[in-house]
Amino acid sequence: MTPTRSFSLLFLAAALSMLTAFNHYYVGEEAIFPITSMEMWQRGVWLKQYLYGGDVQHNPLFNWLIIACANLFGWSHLLEVARGLTLSATLATAAVLYWLVLRLFLDRSFAVFAALIYLTFDDVLMYHGWLAYVDPLFALFIFTSIATLWVACTEQRRNLLWLAAIALSCAFLSKAFTAYVFYGISLLVLARVAAYRKVLLSPVSLAAHAVMLAAPLVWFAIIPAGHGQSGRMFDEILAKLALPDIGDYIGKLLQYPLEVWSGLLPAGILVAYFAMRGRITQDEVQPQHFRNALLIAALNFLPYWLAPHSGVRYLMPIYPLFALLAARLIWRAGNPALLTTRRWLTAAIAFNFVLGLVVFPYYQHQYRGENYALTATDIITLTGKQPLYINDVTSNGLNVAAYINQQRYPAQALQFPPPNLESGFIISMTADPEAEKNVKAYQLGGDKLYLLCRGTACQTGLTIK
Numbered sequence: 036m037t038p039t040r041s042f043s044l045l046f047l048a049a050a051l052s053m054l055t056a057f058n059h060y061y062v063g064e065e066a067i068f069p070i071t072s073m074e075m076w077q078r079g080v081w082l083k084q085y086l087y088g089g090d091v092q093h094n095p096l097f098n099w100l101i102i103a104c105a106n107l108f109g110w111s112h113l114l115e116v117a118r119g120l121t122l123s124a125t126l127a128t129a130a131v132l133y134w135l136v137l138r139l140f141l142d143r144s145f146a147v148f149a150a151l152i153y154l155t156f157d158d159v160l161m162y163h164g165w166l167a168y169v170d171p172l173f174a175l176f177i178f179t180s181i182a183t184l185w186v187a188c189t190e191q192r193r194n195l196l197w198l199a200a201i202a203l204s205c206a207f208l209s210k211a212f213t214a215y216v217f218y219g220i221s222l223l224v225l226a227r228v229a230a231y232r233k234v235l236l237s238p239v240s241l242a243a244h245a246v247m248l249a250a251p252l253v254w255f256a257i258i259p260a261g262h263g264q265s266g267r268m269f270d271e272i273l274a275k276l277a278l279p280d281i282g283d284y285i286g287k288l289l290q291y292p293l294e295v296w297s298g299l300l301p302a303g304i305l306v307a308y309f310a311m312r313g314r315i316t317q318d319e320v321q322p323q324h325f326r327n328a329l330l331i332a333a334l335n336f337l338p339y340w341l342a343p344h345s346g347v348r349y350l351m352p353i354y355p356l357f358a359l360l361a362a363r364l365i366w367r368a369g370n371p372a373l374l375t376t377r378r379w380l381t382a383a384i385a386f387n388f389v390l391g392l393v394v395f396p397y398y399q400h401q402y403r404g405e406n407y408a409l410t411a412t413d414i415i416t417l418t419g420k421q422p423l424y425i426n427d428v429t430s431n432g433l434n435v436a437a438y439i440n441q442q443r444y445p446a447q448a449l450q451f452p453p454p455n456l457e458s459g460f461i462i463s464m465t466a467d468p469e470a471e472k473n474v475k476a477y478q479l480g481g482d483k484l485y486l487l488c489r490g491t492a493c494q495t496g497l498t499i500k
Contacts, residue, residue, distance in 0.1 A: 041377065042147040046129070049154045049384045053122055055391025056165040057115055060404035064430045065167040066437035069113035072101040073440055073448045082258040087425060087436075088450040092264040094254075096208040097169045110444045113437065117167035124171040125164040128178055129154050132355040135182040136362075139189065139324045145366055148373075152365075153358035155380045158298030160387050163348050169210050170348045176206035177214050177352035181221045181331070188231035189324075196234075196243040204250040206352075212251070212268055217335055217352050224330045228323070275344040284343050291340050294347050299354075301379045302361040309368040317367040325363055332356040403480035407431070410477045411438030414462065414486055417474065421492045422459035424452035429464055431479045436462070458490030 067086065074085040075098055084091045084098060097120070104116045129150040137146040154160060163170060180202040187195035199218075206214035225231050234240060258264060278284060296303050309315050319325050335353045339345040365376050399405050414423070414435070425436050440448045452461050463485045466473045471487035 037144070038373070039144040039147050042144065042151050045377065045380055045384065046147065046151045046154060049151070049160060049380075049387070050126060052384050052387040052391060053125075053160065053165050055388065055395075056118055056122070058391070059395055060399050061114060061407055061434035061437060062166060062404070063168075064433060065114065065117065066430075066433040068097055068101055068167060068169065069117055069437050070433065070440060070448060071095075072098045072105065072117075073110065073113065073444070076102050076105070077445075077448060087428070087448075092268070094208045094210060096205060097172055100172075111441050113441055114167065118165055121167050121171040122165045124175040125154070125159060128171070128175045128355055131175070131179050131182050132358060135185060135355075136359060138186045140321055145362065148366065149359050149362040151380065152302045152362040153355050155383050156298060156302065156354060156358065157300045157383065158347065159354060160383065161390060163351060168348070170351050173206055173210040173214070174351035174354065176202045176209060177217045178355050180206065180214075180218050181352075184218070184221060185225060185327070188225050188228070188234050191234055193234055193237050193239040196240050197246075200243040200247045200250075203247050207251055208254065211271070213349075214352075215247075216338065218247075220334045221331045224327055224334065228327075275342050277343060279343050287343065288340065291345070291347075295336070295350060298347050299357055299361065301383050302358070302365070302376070305372075305376055305379060306361050306364050309365060309372050314368040314372055315364050317369060319363070319367065325360070328356050328359050328363075332360060406477070406479055407434040408438045410435050410479065410484065411442060413475075413477075414460075415439060415442060417486065418460045418492075422456075423449065423462070424456065424459060425449045425462040426451055427462055427464040427484060429482070431482055431484050432462060432464060435477075435479075435484060456489060458492045459488070460492055461487045461489065463487055 071084045071086050071091065071093075074088070075081065075083070075095065078085060081099070082095065084093045084095050100120050101113070101117055104120065105113055108116055132153055133146045133150040136149045137143060140146070154164070158164075180199045183195045183199040183202065187193060187199065203214055203218050222235070226235055255264065279287075332353050335356075336350065339349055365372055423439075425432060427433075427436075436449045449462070452459065460474070461471060463471075464482070466476070466485045466487060471489045472493050474486040474488050474493075477484045477486070
């Protein structure tokens with residue numbers, strides 16, 4: 036079997052193992068985008084995200100995709116739709132990486148290998164690659180903008196810069212201003228090369244980059260109260276720069292690289308092993324491309340490492356570059372190293388099947404996950420047609436609310452209770468005996484969620500605690 040074929044089959048197996056995630060209940064804060072998408076659709080609003088009726092001031096591209104697919108596959112399948120979109124974004128990112136590596140290194144087998152390394156990073160394969168967060172979509176658009184910029188420079192294809200402009204604008208519409216930081220650092224690294232500057236300083240390039248920079252300004256001018264949303268997005272970035280206790284900050288500086296490295300296993304440990312054993316002996320035939328990838332990845336890693344508050348998933352836009360670097364080092368260790376790597380990746384994929392089909396479903400049945408859906412069904416039964424509201428924005432409340440919304444659709448999605456509510460039910464993370472009566476408490480993992488009632492709603496034959 037040729038290397039290209041064996042790597043392709045492993046890639047297919049890895050992708051299939053990720054499909055097991057469609058059997059999982061809501062995880063973490065996955066419910067945010069399903070809830071906001073349903074509220075946007077019901078309100079007929081396309082430019083603003085609404086959660087429980089409140090404007091959350093986030094950009095809505097992911098919501099647009101969810102709304103389109105939910106109308107195609109059904110609103111009762113919102114979770115599957117959202118996860119399908121994130122999984123598609125992950126696979127599309129792998130495809131863009133394949134294309135970039137093929138254009139840079141002119142080796143189809145290595146391009147497939149690099150895409151395989153990316154997909155089998157444990158943080159991609161087993162968690163963030165399928166989780167219904169916006170990060171995989173954000174990463175796809177950012178990495179596409181970087182890849183098209185890079186190929187435009189190496190092949191003198193100026194028109195590709197328009198694709199970079201579109202991709203970066205989509206990244207901004209997906210999440211945040213930080214898309215421009217990833218791209219800007221990449222641009223500065225590539226601009227070091229004299230031959231690339233001819234492309235970057237061309238009229239086409241200047242026009243495309245002007246469009247990139249204008250996109251946020253146009254967006255905030257279009258949306259209602261755009262200045263407020265732009266301010267919130269800047270404030271969110273500044274909040275991550277607020278210095279904590281010096282001891283906590285030092286701990287973060289020491290811990291963060293290890294967290295990132297652990298998310299890049301098994302390739303990360305294989306690179307370390309081959310390097311320590313002195314097995315990476317083959318010369319790099321494309322040192323300029325390897326050096327550029329290293330610089331782009333390192334300089335984009337640095338702000339998140341030094342920032343007092345940051346998460347590993349924020350680095351997903353440069354995961355493909357980590358994969359390129361890891362794949363290149365393993366490739367230069369020769370055929371025995373490739374054989375060893377193939378075995379480790381096979382084991383990782385097999386483990387992901389076990390994790391997705393056995394371990395995670397057992398955890399969700401016994402501890403947290405299935406009880407979200409059961410709680411939602413019980414609340415619907417207890418409250419009947421009485422007014423039902425929610426003021427719980429924790430992951431527990433969000434996940435229960437998402438199931439209630441899906442089961443009751445096309446009824447209005449759950450909203451915050453109005454200030455003057457006289458009668459109705461409220462889903463809350465706390466119980467206030469002076470304001471409402473406690474109908475039932477639900478144990479969700481290590482936390483509780485309460486169903487409360489107020490006014491005549493409490494006189495519907497319920498057992499009040």
